[in-house]
Amino acid sequence: NAGVTQTPKFRVLKTGQSMTLLCAQDMNHEYMYWYRQDPGMGLRLIHYSVGEGTTAKGEVPDGYNVSRLKKQNFLLGLESAAPSQTSVYFCASSYVGQGAHEQFFGPGTRLTVL
């Protein structure tokens, strides 16, 4: 099992360009999440999904859109990138049910917006 994978691993954009980050999980998890990590700060939730076809806003959703057309995939889009979106982006997924059910994280995507 690959767990949670993210594509691409690195990307450099110019201000105003668009891009899509792809997250895929093979653990049949219902819940998926997108976080960003900035220096000196913990991870902050951008958007999340509780199942195929559903999405919801997290703490810092502005400038991002998401889609979950298939259960195993969760896409994060930047329509018009800004330097403030320079960050490391993490995707995560988790199981539904009682108990710990920790979130499993992908390896991250390092995005630089010039």
Add this chain to the structure above:
Amino acid sequence: AQKITQTQPGMFVQEKEAVTLDCTYDTSDPSYGLFWYKQPSSGEMIFLIYQGSYDQQNATEGRYSLNFQKARKSANLVISASQLGDSAMYFCAMRESGSARQLTFGSGTQLTVLP
């Protein structure tokens, strides 16, 4: 208000000694969970340990234990017998009930283990 507070930006510990990383939290939800993750310099997020708010005993996982003091709203991570490979950033996180299992993270503690 900060939901998760980690007051130690950086910590040093001698190899083979124990170290405690502090975490305090703020919630009015009676049902919540507390997590610790490790992030080595390679960048991945590694789950270490979990404590549920109703758990009677402190969680332990190998060399990791969680010192859970509910009344003080603290959930400190204790690493026993530190190893060089423990050098990493450590994040405390909280999950509240009815929140689609989202995590709220602290700002992290950078631990350096000295030989």
